[in-house]
Amino acid sequence: MPVFPKISLRPEVEHYLRNVFKNTELLNAFGLEGTEQKFEVLLTRLSQPPGFTTVRLNTHLASVECIRDLLTEEIQKQLKDLRKCDVRILPHPKLPDVLLIPVIGPRENLARYSSEVIVGVQCGNAVLRGAHVFAPGIVSAPKFMKAGDVVSVFSDIDGKCTRGAMEFQGNKVFVGNGIAEMKRSSIFCSDKPLK
Numbered sequence: 001m002p003v004f005p006k007i008s009l010r011p012e013v014e015h016y017l018r019n020v021f022k023n024t025e026l027l028n029a030f031g032l033e034g035t036e037q038k039f040e041v042l043l044t045r046l047s048q049p050p051g052f053t054t055v056r057l058n059t060h061l062a063s064v065e066c067i068r069d070l071l072t073e074e075i076q077k078q079l080k081d082l083r084k085c086d087v088r089i090l091p092h093p094k095l096p097d098v099l100l101i102p103v104i105g106p107r108e109n110l111a112r113y114s115s116e117v118i119v120g121v122q123c124g125n126a127v128l129r130g131a132h133v134f135a136p137g138i139v140s141a142p143k144f145m146k147a148g149d150v151v152s153v154f155s156d157i158d159g160k161c162t163r164g165a166m167e168f169q170g171n172k173v174f175v176g177n178g179i180a181e182m183k184r185s186s187i188f189c190s191d192k193p194l195k
Helices: 011-021 026-046 062-077 122-130 184-190
Strands: 052-056 098-102 116-119 139-140 150-156 174-181
Touching: 026 098, 062 098, 116 122, 116 174, 122 150, 122 174
Parallel strands: 116 150
Antiparallel strands: 052 098, 116 139, 150 174
16 A cells, blocks of 8 residues: 555646547557556655655766765665665666665654644655654644654645644644654744745
8 A cells, every 4th residue: 555645636637638538549459448557656745755755967077976875875874863874876877977776765664653743745745755843834733842842744735734833733744753843823923024
């Protein structure tokens, strides 16, 4: 079973893509039912984060090996707080100036905390690619959340959570855990610009 739900598109976009996908070549090869199944699989796969981060290199400034070593060193620095993860940076099979970094995850067995922070879908997608959560991406936080609290982060995949809500029971997907750097009132009740 996939970790994330099937991607949700506007009806006119899904209709257009479905019609383009049902081309003569696919219909002849798989039939109408087979083509429909393949389209549903495509929608499910589009909701998953990619398996690799792709890095294009400027080989005029440094060699591929030198850049790979620097990337490996930086990744190990960032992962030092986690269990020792051996991230192997791979060369692209066809493009000599491209490296592939395998994505670690999704981690389905992470503990979930009762303190839930809800972020918008764009923020949730960025988190799945390794970004930190910043205040503008947060749409809901617990009433008594303070800096230093351990929280579970969920993405509101339908965009229905009201900004400033204290809890959200709608359609959401777990994206990870973190530590709050700001209290709730600093996020939603401040006169200052968000950081």
